[in-house]
Amino acid sequence: MAAHQDGASPRPSSLADLFWSFTRLALQGFGGVLAIVQRELVEEKQWLTPEEFMEDWAVAQILPGPNVVNLSMMIGDRYFGWRGALTAVAGMLAFPLLIVLALAALFAGIADSPGIQGALRGMGAVAAGLIAGTGLKLISSLKKNVMGAPVCWSLSAITFIAIALLHVPLAWVLLGAGTLACVWAYRQLGKVQARGAKE
């Protein structure tokens, strides 16, 4: 799928490379890691194409559990099997866990001060923007989608309205809009294949 002319797409060179790459990602991810993952793994290291990232993210999101942990496990598994999966998850969690526990121990007394509360609010607002901005950036990957632009836009709009404005539980939205989308995509893929067979 990746269109690299030399046939060798970029990949982690060793388990240690995998571990430290994910540690670096995790330590930059204040208020969530997703925006950093997209920028580092897709844009900088190019271990994943934008389309691969979308597909993996869809799987990571629909399965239970912390999304970025699921995603790192899937990426680690693809390159180094179960050892890669464990290594990637360890990289994602080990140092951040130490830091958050140290912070809890050190800042237990001053967490309620107005300055800290304000800073938390400010970083929270930016973190919200980072997630939404990552979504905006990925819109361009829909161009190659088999369902076509109008259907894609409608599905996005329905999902956004249901979750953000109407607060419908996620499971219902995934079952409803998700099933509809998958059935439609299945039909379209079938048509594309039939056309390909005729030519």
Add this chain to the structure above:
Amino acid sequence: MTASLTLNLTFTDWLALLSHFLSLSLLAIGGAITTAPDMHRYLVIEQHWLSDSQFNSSIALAQAAPGPNVLFVALLGWNVGLNAGGGMGAGSLSWVYALLGVVLTMLGIMLPSTMLTFVAARWGHQNRELQWVRAFKQGMAPIVIALLLATGWILATGHDSSLNNWPVWLLTGASALLVWRTRLHLLWLLAAGGLSGWFGWL
């Protein structure tokens, strides 16, 4: 963490803590944070193992610290353990209990979901040429994008959706645009957000 509690947890209680998080793991679609309301019900209201302020500051601290947000679960376990050991001033036993709390809660929330994801993702990758596996990935793409936009929206408007909150929305909107259109390092954006909050502009 002014209002900390002192607890006396038995072996069965620790087991109950582990099994509650094990049972929540497979329900955590969309991330562990979606099960936070149930953790609150169990830990604060039903068992009285945590105070309300311990619960809320665990989530806020994990959001602000680097790393996946699931680490708020580790902080919940940490605080339950501290309470069981008699608080931070009570010596090394409370640290041991706190670490035990971290291990049990994290193991519980992670183990079932990561096992399932590992098997399912492997299967999906091996069968990625099947038409309905491809249909799933293509079909979910616009929904995933909408979920990201919706998550940003909910986080930005969560605590206060009145118009008085406009500086927060402005900050969120501006950072979304900057992420989308520029390659500015994300840490600069977070630092700017933290500072503007520190100085009370939000």
